[in-house]
Structures are given as structure tokens and as C-alpha cells.
Amino acid sequence: MTSWSRPFEACVLVLAAMPLGAQSLPRQSAASATAGGDPARGRALVEASKCLDCHRIEETGSRLGPDLSEIGKLRSPDLLQRAIVAPDADVLPEHRHVRLVTKDGTVVVGRLLNQDAFSIQMIDVREQLTSYLKSNLREHTILEKGLMPSYEGKLTAQQLADIVSYLGSLKGAEK
Amino acid sequence: MNIRFLLSLVCLLGASLSAQVTHDRMLHADREPQNWLTYGGSYSSQRYSLLTDITRDNVRNLTLKWVWRPRYLDKMETTPLVVNGVLYTVQNSEVVAVDAATGRAFWTFRYRVPPESNAYLMVVKGLAIAGDRLFWASYDGHLIAIDGKSGTAIWNRTLLDYKKGLQLNVAPLVIKDKVILGPSTNEYGTNCWIAAYDVRSGAEVWRFKTVPEPGERGNETWPGDSWRHGGAPIWVTGSYDPDTNLTFWGTGNPNPGWNGGPRNPGDNLYSDSVVALDADTGALKWHYQFTPNDEFDWDAVQVPVLADLEWQGRPRKVMLWANRNGHFYVLDRVTGKFLLGKAFVRQNWNLGFDETGRPMRSPRAKPSAEGTYIEPGTQGGTNWYSPSFSPRTGLFYVSSWDNYSTISRLAAVGPWTEGRKYTGRAPAGGGGSAGAPYRTEAEGYGAVRAIDPKTGEKKWDFKMVDYTESGILTTAADLLFSGGREGHFFALDARTGELLWKTNLGGTVASGPMTYAAAGHQYVAVSADNALYVFGLPD
Numbered sequence: 001m002t003s004w005s006r007p008f009e010a011c012v013l014v015l016a017a018m019p020l021g022a023q024s025l026p027r028q029s030a031a032s033a034t035a036g037g038d039p040a041r042g043r044a045l046v047e048a049s050k051c052l053d054c055h056r057i058e059e060t061g062s063r064l065g066p067d068l069s070e071i072g073k074l075r076s077p078d079l080l081q082r083a084i085v086a087p088d089a090d091v092l093p094e095h096r097h098v099r100l101v102t103k104d105g106t107v108v109v110g111r112l113l114n115q116d117a118f119s120i121q122m123i124d125v126r127e128q129l130t131s132y133l134k135s136n137l138r139e140h141t142i143l144e145k146g147l148m149p150s151y152e153g154k155l156t157a158q159q160l161a162d163i164v165s166y167l168g169s170l171k172g173a174e175k
Numbered sequence: 176m177n178i179r180f181l182l183s184l185v186c187l188l189g190a191s192l193s194a195q196v197t198h199d200r201m202l203h204a205d206r207e208p209q210n211w212l213t214y215g216g217s218y219s220s221q222r223y224s225l226l227t228d229i230t231r232d233n234v235r236n237l238t239l240k241w242v243w244r245p246r247y248l249d250k251m252e253t254t255p256l257v258v259n260g261v262l263y264t265v266q267n268s269e270v271v272a273v274d275a276a277t278g279r280a281f282w283t284f285r286y287r288v289p290p291e292s293n294a295y296l297m298v299v300k301g302l303a304i305a306g307d308r309l310f311w312a313s314y315d316g317h318l319i320a321i322d323g324k325s326g327t328a329i330w331n332r333t334l335l336d337y338k339k340g341l342q343l344n345v346a347p348l349v350i351k352d353k354v355i356l357g358p359s360t361n362e363y364g365t366n367c368w369i370a371a372y373d374v375r376s377g378a379e380v381w382r383f384k385t386v387p388e389p390g391e392r393g394n395e396t397w398p399g400d401s402w403r404h405g406g407a408p409i410w411v412t413g414s415y416d417p418d419t420n421l422t423f424w425g426t427g428n429p430n431p432g433w434n435g436g437p438r439n440p441g442d443n444l445y446s447d448s449v450v451a452l453d454a455d456t457g458a459l460k461w462h463y464q465f466t467p468n469d470e471f472d473w474d475a476v477q478v479p480v481l482a483d484l485e486w487q488g489r490p491r492k493v494m495l496w497a498n499r500n501g502h503f504y505v506l507d508r509v510t511g512k513f514l515l516g517k518a519f520v521r522q523n524w525n526l527g528f529d530e531t532g533r534p535m536r537s538p539r540a541k542p543s544a545e546g547t548y549i550e551p552g553t554q555g556g557t558n559w560y561s562p563s564f565s566p567r568t569g570l571f572y573v574s575s576w577d578n579y580s581t582i583s584r585l586a587a588v589g590p591w592t593e594g595r596k597y598t599g600r601a602p603a604g605g606g607g608s609a610g611a612p613y614r615t616e617a618e619g620y621g622a623v624r625a626i627d628p629k630t631g632e633k634k635w636d637f638k639m640v641d642y643t644e645s646g647i648l649t650t651a652a653d654l655l656f657s658g659g660r661e662g663h664f665f666a667l668d669a670r671t672g673e674l675l676w677k678t679n680l681g682g683t684v685a686s687g688p689m690t691y692a693a694a695g696h697q698y699v700a701v702s703a704d705n706a707l708y709v710f711g712l713p714d
Contacts, residue, residue, distance in 0.1 A: 056325075063325045113281045121274055121281050127324055129261045129281045131274035175331045 033077035034165045036158065042166025045159060054147065058173055063127050064111055065147070066095050070172030080164045085152040088145045097147055098122055101138040108132075112142060196258055196304045198351050202417055209692035211257045214301045214346035215561060216689060218415040219481040222563040224690045227652040228697040229712060234654060234666045234676045237710045240698060241278030244706040245269050247297075250685050251702040254301045254346065254561070254646070256309075257691035262700070263309055263323065264707055265299050270311055270321060275693035278709060282326030288315045292337040300411060301346030303354055305374045310354045312343035318354070318372060332377035334358065340365040340594055346412045350422060350454045353380055357409030357424065364404035364430040364597030369413075369450070371457060381457030385409070385426045385445050392459075393444035401438040404591045406430035407446040410476040411559050416492070419509055421451045421460055423481075423494065427474035428466075433542050434584040434599025435470045442467035447475045449496065451511060461511030463532065465498045470542050471524070471549055471582060473500040476559045480571065481508060484628065495628050497562055497573040499555030500524070502534075503631050517631030519624060520556035520577045524549060542584035544601070552580030552619075554642070561646030561687035563655070568669050570625045570634055572655060574643045578619035611641035611660075623647060623657050625672060635672035639663075646687025648699070656699055658684025664701055664708070680708055 046052070052061030055068050071080070082089065098112040098120060110122035110130065120140060121131045134140065155163070196212055204210070204217040208225040216222050229237070245251070247267035255264035262275040270284040288297070292315035303310040307323040316335035319328055335341040340363025347356040353371035360367055370382040386405035387393040394402055406429055413424035429438055429446035447466040450459055466473045480495040486505075494508040501522035505515040513532025518525070524540035541547060554576055562573040583601035591597050614620075621642035625634040643659035649669050650656075658664040664684050665677035682704020690699045700709045 059329065063322075067325065067327065114279050116279060119274070119277050119279050121279050123281070123324060128259075129272060129274075129324065131260070131277060131279060131281075133277075175328050 033081040034161055034168060037161030037163075037165025039162070039166040039169045042162035042164070045163055046166060057170065063123055064125060068167060068170055070170060072168045072170040073172060075167075077164050077168050080167050081160060084155070084160065084163065085150055087148040087150060091144065091146045095146070097143045099141045099143060100132055101140070102132070103136060103138050105138070109147075195306050197306070201349065209257075210259065211255065211689045211691050212304065213256070213348065214254050214303070214412040215414065215478055215687075218350075218417065220412070220414040220478045220561070221480055221482065221566070222561050222646065222648050222687060222689070223565050224648065224650045226650055226690050226692055226697045228692070229650070229654065229690075229699065230652045231654060231668055231675060233712060236712055237666070237676055237678075237699070238713055239678075240276075240709045240711045242706050242708055243271065243273060243278050245271075248705050249297045250683060251705050251707065252298045252300055252644075252686050253702050253707070254687045254689050255700055255702075255707065256302055256304055257689075257693070258304060258323070260693045261323075262691070262693075263302055263304070264702075265302055265311055266705070267297060267299070268313075270302065270309065270326070272323065272326060275691060275698065276696065284321050284326040284328070286313060286317075286319065286328075286331075288313050289337075292316070292342065298344055299346075300344060303347040303349045305349040305352070305354065308374060310347045310349065310374070312345055312347055312356050314342040314344055316341060316343055316358070318343070318347070318356070318377060320374070320377060330377045332372065334370075334372075338594060339363070341367070345409055348412050348415065348422065349374065350415050353454070355413065355422060355454075357385070359408035359410045359427065360406050360430070361408075362406070362430060362432050362596045362598045363594065364406055364591050365593075366403070366405055367408045367427070369409055369424050369452065369457070371454075383450065383452055383457045383459060385450070386429075387444065396442040396444045397438055398441050399437070401441070401443075404430055404597060405438070405443060405446065406432070406597075407443075408474070410474065411478050411561075414479040414481050414494075415454060416481055416508055418492070419460075420454050421508070422454045423449055423451050423479040423508065425449055425475035425477050425479060425496075427476050428469050428472050431588050431597045431599035432472045433470055433582055434588050435468055436588050436599065439468065443469070447473060447500075449475060449479060449494070449506070449511075451508070463504075463506055463511050463513065465496075465502070465504065465534075466500045467533065467536075469500075470584075471500075471540075471580070472553045473498065473555055474558075475499070477557065478561050479508075480562055480564050482564050482566070482628070484569075486514065486629070493628070495562075495564055495571050497557050497571070497575070497626070499551075499558055500534075501551040501556035503571070503573075503626055503628075504532075505628055505631075515628075515631055518556075519573065519626055519631070519633065520575050521550045521579075522556070542582040542600075544583060544586060546581040546583040548579060548581050550579045551576060552578040553582070554578060554580075558644070560644055560685075563647040563649045564628070565649040565653070565655075565669055567651055567653060568625075568649070569627070569629075570669065571628045572647045572649060572657075572669070573624050573626065574645055574647060574657065574659075575622050575624040576619065576642045577622070578642070621659055623655065623667065623672070625669075637667055637672045637674065644683060644685035645701075648688040648690060650690060656688040656690075656701070658688070658701060658703065660684075662703070664688075664703060678710075680704065680706075682706075
């Protein structure tokens with residue numbers, strides 16, 4: 001049993017993976033992305049789903065995917081919506097994941113934190129900071145696609161607007 | 176404890192060695208010598224490790240494994256933490272989590288410290304951890320909780336206004352759900368304190384003022400309004416005794432530092448003291464003042480070392496303390512009772528101790544307009560450098576300075592002004608120690624000094640020409656690691672002081688060495704000049 005299938009199933013959002021300037025998909029107005037959206041319903045949807053299996057909002061959730069605590073400051077509503085329906089359109093380098101196979105055949109997946117010629121550093125699905133010598137690996141692959149499935153057609157327009165409205169309200173806590 | 180045995184122990188302990196650093200883990204830090212969970216290695220601050228893979232026989236094979244060099248050139252005085260293969264350290268405005276085996280970074284946390292906050296003492300001693308939160312006290316007066324997994328700030332509390340002459344240099348100490356620390360003032364005459372903050376929110380839970388205010392016990396030791404500018408800073412981390420729930424902290428000198436005029440007559444409590452505080456409430460249980468009415472800057476700026484000794488035929492819970500005033504002390508840490516005081520360097524100010532342990536100051540030991548020759552000098556017989564105690568050898572080890580100063584005081588201290596030094600020391604003709612390497616041994620030298628705590632007698636010296644700002648680490652392999660201003664980092668036989676290995680790091684070693692294990696190997700780490708160096712045995 002390897003631990004690498006779980007994040008694919010569990011992760012819902014890689015919203016912050018999209019660069020600020022991503023314009024590869026048709027631009028949608030901010031108003032239409034959140035039209036009729038209710039942030040309270042969006043929050044309930046996010047908390048009831050598996051979003052927080054990969055993402056973190058303030059002190060809740062996982063660190064495996066991008067932290068969404070202040071995503072509303074960083075992304076416009078249309079970019080947030082696009083990240084939900086087309087999450088692989090753009091993935092920021094700092095949000096890439098890596099798949100390792102150790103010499104004994106164990107498969108490990110985590111978010112890539114650092115690497116050099118000799119070693120790789122990641123945070124794995126248990127949220128442990130781990131480091132591997134490349135000489136101890138059979139293979140290692142940096143995943144260019146995100147771990148999140150597209151939710152195009154899986155959410156109603158209202159649900160999508162609710163979630164985008166909630167995410168847009170996340171501006172980060174006072175620190 | 177060798178690595179193979181350690182690995183099997185790790186498997187047995189299983190979940191208890193998760194990344195969460197609990198209070199129970201802190202209480203039993205000796206069960207996981209692969210980690211280094213507090214500034215002093217454990218609540219007793221013995222800076223002693225049970226790791227034994229590096230031995231007296233193989234230590235000569237130590238090689239450099241990796242180096243971490245921050246972006247800043249300030250002298251690095253930090254002792255890192257290690258938790259489950261991750262090493263956390265800090266320098267200037269940068270906190271990092273790196274792989275303890277390779278030195279490669281997992282994350283870096285950056286926070287801009289205003290350079291004007293205190294350009295003279297831009298140093299930090301280290302971090303604390305609770306759960307998976309790190310705590311960093313920045314010298315511009317912020318206490319910042321950082322997520323140990325992601326390197327992001329959880330909360331950031333402003334504890335003080337650096338424009339008032341306060342700063343934070345100390346590595347905090349976590350006890351249960353509180354993070355404890357205090358500010359320092361570098362002779363600005365601003366009163367200091369020790370306080371506990373909630374690890375979850377950063378809210379202040381209790382505060383102990385190191386200079387009591389009117390109506391508080393101890394204020395009567397400050398004549399007139401002199402208490403208003405008494406100082407008594409906190410420079411280094413305290414210790415904790417879970418059996419009594421007391422936390423012990425050393426306090427710094429009273430202000431003005433070199434002229435007691437405004438604060439005479441009086442002991443000026445709680446300057447130059449160790450205070451024993453209830454860890455839950457901050458209530459003072461006892462204190463001992465090493466240097467009443469200090470006029471030579473002899474801060475009690477040392478880490479309290481806790482040990483359980485056979486003392487005059489019966490077990491006793493004691494505190495070992497080599498003080499800047501040149502004397503080695505043994506106190507009963509339950510009651511504060513003075514058990515032993517003995518000079519460990521040349522001194523000319525103390526004629527002896529009375530039965531309560533109060534020093535009898537020589538009438539000649541007063542700063543004067545023309546200059547007073549004093550031993551030890553202003554830098555003291557030792558300073559903030561962490562000592563070590565080895566339960567195996569039964570010896571206490573301290574970085575010592577045999578030195579002197581000539582102290583000249585101003586005729587009048589002058590009015591205190593916020594943000595300006597308040598020393599009372601004459602700007603010229605202040606004298607000081609002859610600088611290495613031009614002095615003779617009779618004029619002064621630095622040493623790693625081994626002391627028998629039961630007698631206060633010196634057992635051996637490892638002498639250097641220059642003084643030393645290095646702390647000391649001992650291990651259960653009877654090794655001692657230390658360094659000095661000459662740039663050497665070395666290993667000694669802890670029983671004899673024999674030199675077993677040395678290397679030159681090209682800059683002052685001004686930190687406490689520590690040791691840990693990661694990926695099946697023991698490492699020894701020390702900060703020198705402006706970098707962290709990590710050594711291990713060849714693969």
C-alpha cells in the first residue's frame with residue numbers, strides 16, 4: 001500500500017497554484033464569478049467537502065496543498081473560479097508535487113519544497129518534513145499537473161459561486 | 176546511547192515521537208537524545224547529551240558535513256533546535272527549517288527587523304517549540320509564532336517598544352502552554368521583566384517585574400525614585416524544575432551600571448539575581464542575589480544549570496552557577512539556600528560570604544574618578560556562554576575569563592534620558608583588559624574550566640590565549656565540545672581536558688554547541704562567526 005493515491009482523491013482545490021497573471025483561459029468578470037454567491041454557504045461546502053484534506057485555512061486543514069488563508073487577497077474571483085474548474089491550467093512552481101520511488105519500491109508523494117543535485121526535500125501526505133538522497137531513489141518525478149481534479153460539471157453554478165464568494169472573503173487573520 | 180539502539184527505541188515509542196513536541200516530551204527529553212528540544216537541550220539546561228556514537232577514539236575523524244550561512248553578517252550566537260530530523264535555527268531576520276542530515280532548507284521565514292532597533296546587539300540566541308509551533312523573539316520586540324511545517328506566521332505580538340531602549344535577544348522557554356521570556360536593555364535604564372504568553376494566542380498570562388515598583392516587595396532596596404531606571408534585563412534562557420514547578424531565570428545588572436550613586440544605599444533587587452518563579456503564575460518563590468548593589472556590570476546573565484547531587488551525604492536538588500562576578504555557586508533549588516560559593520577566577524572584590532551567602536564586598540571595590548582596578552573585569556569571570564554539567568563525570572564546565580578592568584565613574588550620573596545610555600561610566604580612561612595576543616598569561620587568558628561542584632575546586636583547565644565566548648557541550652561518551660574567539664572549535668576529554676580534535680572555523684565561536692542524530696548518524700553543530708557548521712563522522 002502506497003500513500004500516493006489518497007491525495008489525488010482527497011484534494012479538492014489547488015487555487016493558489018495559479019499565477020496571478022494567468023490569462024490562458026477566457027476571462028470572466030469578477031461579478032459573474034460571484035454573482036449570487038453566499039460566503040456562508042461556500043464555507044459550509046468547503047468544510048463539509050475534502051478541501052481541507054489538502055488545503056489549509058488559518059489553523060485548520062492540511063499543508064499538502066496551497067494555503068488559502070488569504071487567497072482572497074491574492075486572486076480575483078474569476079481566477080478562483082477558473083482554478084476550481086480547470087486547476088491544471090497553471091501550477092506555480094512552489095506548489096508542484098513530487099513522486100518518489102525508493103529503492104525498495106515504496107512510492108512517496110508530497111509537495112516539493114527544495115532540491116539540489118543530491119537530495120529532495122518535501123512535505124509528505126502525513127505533513128512530515130522529509131528529505132531524500134537521490135542516490136537512495138529508484139526514480140523521482142516532479143509532477144507538472146496539480147493533484148486536484150477538475151470540478152467542472154461537478155458543482156452547480158450556485159455552489160461554485162458560493163465557494164468562490166467564500167474564498168474571495170479570505171483575507172488573512174490579523175497577525 | 177548509540178544510533179542502532181536509538182532507532183529501535185524510536186520504533187518502540189512510535190506515536191510518541193510524532194512531530195508534535197508535547198510537554199511530556201519536554202519533560203523527558205533524555206529519552207530522545209536524537210533531538211534537541213530547548214535552548215539548553217533539556218529543562219535542566221545541562222547541555223549534556225546521551226549520544227555516544229562519537230567517541231574519544233573516533234572523534235579525531237570528525238569532518239564537516241554541511242554549513243548554513245544566513246544572508247546576514249552579524250555574529251551568530253544561536254543554538255539550533257532539532258525535532259525528528261528537522262533542524263530549526265534563526266539569525267537576524269531569518270528563521271529556517273533544514274534537513275538535519277544535509278542542511279537543505281525546507282522553508283525560510285523572513286521578517287524585517289528595523290536595523291535601527293539596536294545595531295549594537297543584533298543577536299538572537301535561538302528558538303523555542305511547542306506542538307508544531309516555533310517561537311522567535313525578535314530584537315525589535317516581537318514574539319512571533321511560526322508554523323513549524325510551513326514556515327508561516329501564526330501570530331505576531333509586539334511585546335515592547337524598542338525606541339525605549341528595550342530589545343529581545345533570548346531564546347524563549349516553553350513550559351506547558353506558556354512561552355516564557357523577558358526583554359533586555361543594554362544600559363538604557365529601562366526596567367525589564369519576565370513574562371509568560373499563551374502559546375495559542377500570544378496573550379500575556381503573567382509578568383514578574385525584575386525591578387519592583389512601590390508597594391512591591393524589594394522596592395525598598397532602591398532609594399528614592401532610582402527604581403524607575405533600574406534595568407535588570409533578561410539576556411539568556413531560564414531553566415525549569417517540574418518537581419517544584421519552578422522556573423529559574425538570571426537577571427542583569429542595575430542601571431546606571433558603573434556608578435551606583437542614584438541607587439545607593441541599597442541592594443537593588445532583583446538585579447544580578449536568580450529568581451525562582453511559579454511557572455503557572457509567575458509568583459516569586461525565592462531569590463538569591465549574587466552581586467548586591469553591583470557597580471561593575473556583573474549580570475547574572477547565565478543559564479541556571481540544574482542537577483541532582485549527593486550533597487554532604489544526602490541527595491539534594493541543586494542549581495550550579497558560575498557567575499560573571501567570578502564566583503561559582505551551588506544553591507538548593509527548592510529553597511534557594513546558599514550551599515557553596517567559591518571564586519573560579521582571580522577576584523579582588525569579595526572578602527568572603529556571610530552565613531546567608533551574602534558576599535562581603537571590599538570597601539576598595541568601588542568605581543572611582545581616577546579608576547579602580549577590579550578582578551574580574553567588566554566582561555566577568557564568565558558571561559552569557561552556556562556551561563555544561565556531565566552527570567557521568569560529575570563535573571561542571573564553564574568558559575572562563577581570568578581578566579581585569581579599570582573602572583572610572585562619572586562624578587555625576589546626569590539625568591536619565593529615554594533612548595540614551597545610562598551607565599555612569601567615564602567615557603575615557605575606562606581601562607580594560609589588554610587585548611590578545613599581546614598580553615601575558617598573568618594579565619589574562621580564557622579557558623574551558625572544569626569544576627568539582629561539591630567543592631568548587633578546579634579539576635582542570637584547557638587554556639587559550641584569547642578569551643572565549645563559546646558555550647560548552649558534553650556527552651555520555653565523556654567528550655566536551657567548545658571553541659573560542661581564536662576561531663577554533665575543538666573536542667576535549669571531559670575527564671582530563673586533553674585535546675582530542677580541533678578545527679578552525681575562521682571566526683569567533685560564540686554559541687553553545689549541541690548534538691543530535693539524523694538519518695542514523697550523530698552530528699555536532701556549532702554556530703561560528705556568521706554561519707552554522709555541522710560535523711559528523713565519515714560515512
